[in-house]
Amino acid sequence: MIKMEVSMKFGENEILEREQKLFSTEHRFLNRLRLDALCFQLFLLLAILAVISVCLIGAFRGIVSSAPTVNEKQILTSSKTTILYDKDGNELQRLDGSGIRQNYVALNKISMAARNAFIAADDTEYYKHHGVDIRNFFYAFYPDSASAQYAGSRRTLTQKLIRNQIFVSDNNSSSMERVVQKIQEQYLAVQFESEVGKDKILEYYLNTLYFGGNRIGIGAAAEYYFDKKAQDLTISESAVLAALAQDPAVYDPVEQQKSNSNKRTEILNVMLNMETISEDEYEDALGDNIYISLQTANQKKNGTTEAKNYYVSAVISQVISDLKERAGYSATQAYHAVYQGGLKIYTCLDSEIQSICEKEVEVQRQRTGDRKKLQLSLVFMDQSTGKVKALIGGRQGEVPQTGGNRAVDYTRQPGSMLTPLSVWLPAIDTAGMTLGTVQDDCLYSYSENGHQQNTRDQNEYQGLVTTRDSILKHLESPAVQAMESFGIQTGYDYLKKLGFSTLVEKQEDMDGNVISDVSLSLASGNLVNGVSNLDLTAAYGVLANEGKSVKPIFYTKLVDKTGNILFKNEQKSSQLLETASAWLITNVLREYIETGAGKAADLGIEKLPAAGYGASTKGNKDQWFTGYTPYYTAGIWCGYDDSGMITSDISCETLWKQIMKQVHSTKKIEKGSFKIPDDIVACNICTKCGKLAVEDLCNQALSGDTIRREYFVSGTQPTENCDCHVKYRVCKKSGKLATEKCPKSQVEERVYLIKEEQGTTKDTPYVLTPKLRSSQCNIHK
Template sequence: MKYTKNNIEKKRTELSSAKVRRHAKISLFLFKYILIISIVLIVTVLGLGAGFVRGILKTTPQISKESVHSKGYITTIYDNKGTKIKTLSNHDSNRIYIPLSKIPQNLQNAFISIEDERFYTHNGIDLYGIIRATFLGIKTQSLSQGGSTLTQQLIKNNILGIQPEKTTIERIERKIKEQSLALELEKIASKQYILEEYLNAINLGEGTLGVQTASQKYFNKNVSDLTLSECAVLASITKNPTRYNPITHPENNASRRLLVLKKMLEHHYITKEEYRKAVSDDVYQRIKKNASNPSNENKPNTYFEDALILQVVNDLKSQLGYDATKAYNAIYSGGLKIYSTQDSQIQKIANEISNNPENYPAGTKVSLTYTLSVKDINGTDVTYTENNVLNYMKKHNLGNSLIFSSSKKAKAVSKKFRKSIQRTGATILNEFISTPIQPQISITIINQSTGEVEALVGGRGAKTSNLSLNRATRTTRQPGSTFKVLSTFLPALDYSKMTLATVYDDAPYHYLDSNRPVNNYYSGYRGFSTIRDAITDSMNIVAAKTMADVTPNISYKYLKDLGFSTIVANKITSNGKTYTDINQSLSLGGLTYGVTNLELTNAFAAIANGGTYHEPSLYTKVVDQNGNILLQSDSKSQRVMKRSTAFLLTDAMEDVITKGTGTSASLASGMTAAGKSGTTTNNYDYWFSGYTPYHTASVWMGYDRNTDFDSNDLHKKIWSKIMDKISTTKNEKKISFKKPSSIVTANVCKKSGKLAIDGVCDHDPRGNMIVTEYFEKGTVPTQTCDTHVAVEICKKSDSLANKHCPEKYRKQKVYIVRQKNSPGITADTPYLLPEKYRNQVCKAHK
């Protein structure tokens, strides 16, 4: 445009025209409107943003030093020597708390170098890191580029936990909460406190929480013993615990470990020489070797550990008022230290001998345990068990027992059953099949002087799950003749003033309360027999007769004092039937429910301990994470029989092993031992319970489902092998059972139990019947034998001699007498005084 006078005038005219002025006004209006709208929008957005942030902050939890402290920690179980044998944890408690003072400086610096290099200078939020993460986020179109400080990571792990972060808004919300709480935490906690909590909370792969647990997992050592190279390995994991797992992805971890070491060098945490040494360390070979070693941590609990957990749970509930949930949480995430009574040497011996196939009858079989859950065609959930399988087998002529010659055959039958259910249109939801080896076994070993359980075996074969069937503590079986000593002869000696010399006639007999016949395991009847004989040779009729005199009520009281929790006085079942164990068959162990191996063993332990009963305990103390004692075994004890009673029973049970029904249990080591065997009706259960001066043990052998079999005394031999091995392994001194001062001896006749008559009792046609017996002071008999009688016979007339019979025809004979109308023919019958010698006098000499 040329700026001439005419052109300028022309332009002025155009600009001052009405049309131009009108457009200018419109443009100015629009500009002002848009400006106002923009300001309103900006203010609105800022207001909404502020409201959004305020809303988030309102839902942000309050923070305190205690709230960031990790809540779940590994519980450790120790044996009776203080050696760790097991750790317990759940998915969020696999950690062992360790103070910062025991965490190497190299490890602290490694995490700071790679995760939060400005940790000691920021106030919980690293602005430089946020800006860097933002630019990286824009570049990669991702908001997952880090920027979180160690403080923020601690907040995320221990306070915010798992929150949904599917959308950008949710991720922003979580970041705002993290940063807000991080600022607050830095105001109330020191850097050292935050770092300690972080290092105990961080996930380091496969659910391993905290540096102490990770150190033990990957290097089998405490964190305080880690090298620089090993510290760098752990610090490399946290960015992505799966991708940088040093066991499954060593190459990924190695590359990041190198970065960690470079960062530590850059920040002058290590020297060049330390850097070079760490870089050249073949650390992953050590990790690989350690990972290849079998670990108890991933194995199911042992039977002892199962029983221990249940006892601790029960005591937390009964003594501290915990409910079940709180008790289990304490055990699996409370960081407890449980000091058990298990003797690892003894447990190993019991495990090895009980799992040796050579110690069982030939032709070992299996039983079927089965559960099938289905949804039938009507949509109803139905569960079938092995009992349904048995009915199916009987119906289709496939057998009448759930005992099979092999696991393969058991599974084949269960497969047929499952198919039969599927043919009905049912949908299979779940199936469980187990074929435990048979016969099974249970073993309990107790230190009788303390009541501490030293070892438990709840079964043989592979244990595949926790809290599975424990035949030592949770299964009840009929105790058979082992019970005679406890139910009958103990109260007989202790309460009823009987002695080991007390005599009963082993002759045909019926229970007084049921009129059922009592049978011995042997054929025939042995006639007059002492209580010692009855214990030594396990005589049923003598036991039943003794019980009648003791009375079942007295017996029941003694058994309760011995700790038997499964016997019943008056049990009414859901079907209205009433059961009681207060009857005469208690003498032979005929019980409603049976007993557990643990309680039976502990009852014998009371005898072994001189008559003092201890409650059986599987732990000595339980300590919390802070070192406070929560539970402590106080070895509650009470005298349940006199010392003299315990000694008398022990002495008689020594005879069981040396010459009675328990000779197969004799110890090759020469250690003194006493015990009692037991076999139930139909040969379902085989027991041997006994003790040395140091340990009490019981062995049970039988099928889980009652099955007749012959143990060939192998259960007794297992007992013997275990006790012999313990004695030699422990190098135990061979000593005798201690005899109390209240014990005296006397010569008695074993056919009457009374003082022996020289020249009579020792002239029984079967041999000398005079024995030296132990007695409690005050119980020695005062009367002389009235069972043996000596008569003088005239050989010429074969009748009683009179005063005129010449000496050469006289002969003394010794016979025995029974009460009038005594039933049956016994071993004494041939030696009874003939009727003719009672009143027929010689008539040949006058």
């Protein structure tokens, strides 16, 4: 009890002391300081927030006040002329929009199906929002990310109209510039919708979209593709055009039917989900084979070029593509930038070379006098820079039935023009084969798509041949065997690396059949879509450039209307092939021109070598020749637009020679060389086995001298002597092996070929048969 009372008393004292400390002057002062500090921090925070708010409001007002004006005149017109220059700065052509096909159509003259299709494709919430999707603004702060891509896809239809027509050439790459433009876009979208209304904006939008070629607006598109007015467009037709407008280069309904068809189906599905079409209308539209009638209507339009100059059309295509890929432009925005944005485009065109090409093509045309209008395309480029110096897309400015440019986007079967690139280049570059590797050119069976195929050669089979001879003589059987040995995929991958853009790895055709270029047809150049002259010329240019690849370009610099450089089109080379591999193939192609089938292309200039290759396809439907010097590469194609048999006596080799000689003379180029790599060695081989030749044996073969000096990459040359030839003493009278009783005057030495024949070839008469080997003269006894 006493202890408890003491403890309690002590506790009461403690409490009193603490109360005194708490209410002491010093303590109250410290508490006041803490409170004042907290208040000051709150005040400072509020002040900072206020300043930030004022700055943001000021910045917002500044951004909004600097936004361009949006009205009908600004939406529908523009007066800035784009100018193209040649390589020397001379004006080449002006693009002022005068060639644009545009037929303005009021909204009430556009079918409801078309309106609904474009809303389904571009902005499903169009009639629900007030011009913007607020989520889109915040995603704009994250450039170069999935969010930024999402932001671009979430632009409302009104924003797309403003972006396409107002911000024609003002795409900005920095984050801040992107945000400023986004704020202006959204502000103008809200303002424009409040002033004009939804229906009028939809009308403007449909009349300003780019539909490919030089067609602007749904009226021009409906007339061009379906030969009808916009008010008569069906659901199926409307979905085709809505798909096309997403990106005319990707969804062209004539050239890219499969892509357009897939996109059309997506749009029809959205329309069904939006309940703007019924189930029956959806099924009818899906079942409509629209692409047959579309192509029929489209083919009526050929006859004149869309650009007076094929080179200019190629420049425009590349600029539009680069604006979309490198600057983020939409297809419509890129088209307006080129034709109405006041750009300055500095091209690679060499007017001197272009003039020479045009002159020689005209001379050739007059000489042949072909009434069926044999067509021609030509690509002339500097392989070291990728600059296309001249281009011809057809004679007399005639456009092919499928539209486009015969030199750039018109595809034809290459035939054996492809074989050195698809077979022999990878064979030497990676598969361990050499120019001296021997294969049997004979009837050869192989499986293709589940069917048994046989190789076919126009003349009799050559028998044992080297890689060099296979190339020089366009032999199919050795090429197929070689590709089968190192793998089809390897050949396909090499062609992709070389820049062939029209190859098909795997896809379904319109009938649902799987088609692919990953097949042994690569060995003979029989492709799904064929190749363009531009791609083929550029691929041979890699050989000319010592194995270095440079993408072909048509312009060097793009300048906007204010004088700012949008971007420079400088290409860096990449070492695609081993230098030695490129040189070895070039060495064969030099022989092809100097003494082979391409002798008509021989320049005849002692110190200026040239290499090249030519071919005609099955049925003589296409003729090609692509060749190069150490300075330039040029490719020529001849044929009819309807793929008929060529009956004219035109020579691609002769035309190539005349152009090359004049160009080099004009540029005062008199000598050059294909530099021999340090790791190239040479030795004499037997062309029937590929091993080291043996004197007095290989050169005495019954088939003729089989010794050839061949080039190899050091370490791949043969080290063993020929073992395919054998020498026997034969009695001339009996034709059997001579015995000791045969008179010396009746005995001769013959060198036979040791070979297991797979069929009849040119080797057959000279093969040592088991019958001969076991025979003895039975006349002299």
